[in-house]
Amino acid sequence: MTIQVKDISKRFCSTQALDNVSVAFGENKIYGLLGNNGAGKSTLLNIITSRIFADNGTLNLDGVNMVDNDHALNQIYMLGEKNYYPESMRVKDALKWAQAFYPYFDHELALEIAQRFNLPLKKKITALSTGYTTIFKIVIALSSNAPFLLLDEPVLGLDAQHRDMFYKLLIECYTKNPCTIVISTHLIAEVAGIIEHCMIIKDGRVIKDAPCEALLHNGYTLTGPAALLDEYLLGKQVLSHSSLGGLKTASISGAIPNAEEIPPGLEIGKMNLQEYFIQLMSDENNSVARFMEDQ
């Protein structure tokens, strides 16, 4: 099952939220939809779930138009920032109705997850705190067993412990029931270890759409004494660097060298997704982008 987004554009008054976006979400993969505030991540997810309509372009699920199509929409569960539940609805009732709408909804699992997070079942959804509202949505999303889970800022308002619990649960559920998960978030460092495929959006355009491995393959980091590192960096394409005391860390573009080629005292590491993202965002035409385009 594949969601195919082709040449989608959306304009809000004078703002071009999406500009000819074409992406595909394949089966059983974890995607990271990354971008700054206002980049167009939520707009894209809202269009996929027919909450809003694109100005032009096509949206297909296995070749069938999925705009306002019940069959296609029922394959997707979207955890969004907005609350679309009636004011008077209680958590337990929401779980009951989720079971009625999603044929594979696992009620037992929902109760188990709710218990793990201490989610009060008898409370009205609108009476929950921001964090618990997010937890409530997480409970439904992970129990829905929908083939596509679209998670828009899934850890909004969650404390560190609950965020950790969520990521572990997500992996647990994904392992048990593989599905396609799209995580749209600002917290790149937290999801870097989970996502398999990166889609980076800037100003309504997808500027990167590749497996994380491939994106980070042509770069590495080196850490060590500043003097030693500076000497090694001569002639190298340095993407970024930071210093703490006498220690310095630099991100360098290029194929990862063999351990023997690195001077003793320097430690080599993989390039960090967040670092890559920041570089890419700071200037789309900077050395990272040019270098990656060349590959």
Place this chain on the structure above:
Amino acid sequence: MNTLKLMPALRYQLDYMVRALLIAFAVMAAIVIFISLFITTATFGDAGQVIIDIAPINFHFETSSFINVGPIFTIMIFITGIVGIREDLRFFLQHGLGRKSTYLSTLLTSLLCGATLALVFELLDLVFVNALWLRFSAVNISGLGYVGGWLLQTLVFFFAWQLGALISLLYYRMSTMVKVIFSVAIIATVVFAVPRLIGDIIDLVFSNSSDMIGGTLSTLFTNPLNIICTILALGIICTLGNFMLIRRAPVVD
């Protein structure tokens, strides 16, 4: 292929409406019982009639006055139409149902609820036929009989629901500026124009005016069968309007 998933939506809306109507019935029953107790225990003068006259759901017809439950439920259904459509649209989209399902489900629910409620009212009117001070059907038109009365009452409920939904969706689709202008115009009409014109409008409808508008309105609203057809037509117009408005309604807030 667009397979509509109507059943869960219908179940959800009917469940909500049944509970809402049961609560409304309980409140109404409490009020009616309370007033009835006062009427039957009042032994001096015209006290019973006075109680009916001051009851909050009192209606006057010719020389008699009575408590009528129907209009209260019609208003309730109208408000349900206003509130329900947007709430259900959001909730159903969250649960993977499109706008066509929301529209069709709302249409069927309004018809089912309207028909059932009208039937209950007709039956209650039969039961309480001797209690002249108590009526259930909002519309009592002589010459219609029970079946005709049920049909008309059903259509009134259906129209009230669809009209509520239409107003709600109109506001939903309007830009903020248009909303403000529209609201001010409505308030100005209700506050200033309607009280001045209401007498003229009634005269226009019920007089044998040779004027074209007056004649048309008289034809539409004076014959029982014509009233049924008119309410049905109004309901269908609202329903079509709802379809046009909901099919491209964005859900973002």
